[in-house]
Structure formats: structure tokens, C-alpha cells
Amino acid sequence: xxxxxxxxxxxxxxxxxxxxxxxxxxxxxxxxxxxxxxxxxxxxxxxxxxxxxxxxxxxxxxxxxxxxxxxxxxxxxxxxxxxxxxxxxxxxxxxxxxxxxxxxxxxxxxxxxxxxxxxxxx
Amino acid sequence: xxxxxxxxxxxxxxxxxxxxxxxxxxxxxxxxxxxxxxxxxxxxxxxxxxxxxxxxxxxxxxxxxxxxxxxxxxxxxxxxxxxxxxxxxxxxxxxxxxxxxxxxxxxxxxxx
Numbered sequence: 001x002x003x004x005x006x007x008x009x010x011x012x013x014x015x016x017x018x019x020x021x022x023x024x025x026x027x028x029x030x031x032x033x034x035x036x037x038x039x040x041x042x043x044x045x046x047x048x049x050x051x052x053x054x055x056x057x058x059x060x061x062x063x064x065x066x067x068x069x070x071x072x073x074x075x076x077x078x079x080x081x082x083x084x085x086x087x088x089x090x091x092x093x094x095x096x097x098x099x100x101x102x103x104x105x106x107x108x109x110x111x112x113x114x115x116x117x118x119x120x121x122x
Numbered sequence: 123x124x125x126x127x128x129x130x131x132x133x134x135x136x137x138x139x140x141x142x143x144x145x146x147x148x149x150x151x152x153x154x155x156x157x158x159x160x161x162x163x164x165x166x167x168x169x170x171x172x173x174x175x176x177x178x179x180x181x182x183x184x185x186x187x188x189x190x191x192x193x194x195x196x197x198x199x200x201x202x203x204x205x206x207x208x209x210x211x212x213x214x215x216x217x218x219x220x221x222x223x224x225x226x227x228x229x230x231x232x233x234x
Contacts, residue, residue: 044225044226044228045217047223047225059222062123062222095172100177106160109164109172109217112172112173114171
């Protein structure tokens with residue numbers, strides 16, 4: 001079965017960086033993009049960007065351009081999201097997500113990781 | 123970016139009654155070449171990731187109870203829960219995947 005397992009809780013100081021991992025299993029990793037979605041406490045869902053696990057092509061939300069990097073390691077079927085210059089506004093649960101098996105190229109998020117809480121506090 | 127606006131922000135419905143959530147996009151998410159609306163609905167319960175319910179505006183995901191249905195096209199969409207159950211208490215989000223993915227602000231569904 002498809003599983004996305006994310007790394008654990010992170011606590012960071014303002015100005016620092018955080019790297020969250022998402023290990024995929026149960027499918028051919030390079031057949032799908034990995035998307036990242038975040039959710040601030042008590043707030044809605046915000047799409048951050050995506051990376052093709054096949055060719056590394058990335059696409060980012062405009063408000064995060066220049067602060068976010070997404071990478072993959074196909075040898076371990078793991079995706080990474082790196083966010084720099086953190087502020088308190090970046091405090092959120094970060095999710096990785098994968099597309100639907102019948103529509104592999106579109107952002108229909110059929111599978112989700114369990115979420116990683118990132119807290120930014122001095 | 124396409125802005126998704128849901129209404130209402132919250133609603134309370136009696137058990138067994140119908141719940142209706144609306145979602146409006148700032149521009150059409152209907153792709154003319156295949157006549158499909160690029161709209162999905164998700165359910166999120168506290169402490170859990172979202173769960174896909176509906177895609178292509180009206181296609182129910184495998185395993186989703188048939189009391190959940192989606193309708194609409196172009197810019198106006200509706201998620202209907204035909205007979206609310208206790209396990210349906212959650213926040214529901216619409217999302218467009220026509221262009222850069224964006225979500226609605228969410229609608230909280232509670233039991234009256």
C-alpha cells in the first residue's frame with residue numbers, strides 16, 4: 001500500500017532553516033510528483049510547491065519563491081523540503097502529498113504524509 | 123492565482139439531515155478540451171491529514187460513502203452530505219488543480 005512517512009517535530013529559531021523529509025513506499029517513486037502543503041495552527045491549507053520525482057522539475061508558490069527548495073533522492077524514495085529564513089509565520093504542520101493513480105500528472109492529492117509540526121520560536 | 127471561496131464558514135446540521143457546502147472559484151476551472159472541471163473536495167478531521175473525497179467535481183474517490191456527492195461546473199461547485207453522520211464532523215476544503223493548486227478556506231461541519 002502507498003505510504004508517505006515524514007520526519008519528526010522540529011523547533012527552530014527565527015532566521016534558521018528546516019528540512020523535512022517524506023519517505024515514500026508502495027509505488028514506483030519516479031512515477032509521481034511530490035507536493036508539499038502546509039497548515040498554520042487553526043488555519044486552512046496552503047500549497048507550497050511540487051517536485052517531479054522523475055526529472056526534478058520544481059514549481060513553487062509565488063510567496064515562497066527564493067526561500068524554499070525541494071529535492072528528491074530516488075535511491076531511497078525520499079523527498080525533501082527545505083525552508084530558509086524562518087519566521088513565526090512559518091509555524092505550521094507541513095504535509096507531503098502524492099497524486100491520484102488515475103491522473104498522475106495533476107494535483108489531486110490522494111495520499112498524504114502524517115504531517116510534520118514545525119514550530120518557529122525564539 | 124485562482125482564489126477559492128467557500129460558504130458558509132461553518133454549519134450545524136442535525137443527524138440524518140442534509141449538509142451543503144458551496145465553493146466558488148475566481149475564474150473557471152473547466153478545461154474545454156475534455157469538459158472536466160478541475161475541482162476536488164477533501165475532508166479533514168482534527169489531528170489528521172486531509173482525505174480526498176471527490177475529484178473532477180463529481181467523481182467519488184474509492185471507498186468514500188455514497189452519501190457524499192459533488193456537483194457543479196465552471197466556477198460554482200457544491201459538496202452535499204445527504205444524511206449527516208457523527209463521523210462526518212470535520213472541516214471540508216475545496217481545491218482547484220486547473221492551475222497552481224489553491225484551496226478554499228474550509229467549512230466546519232458540526233452536529234446540531
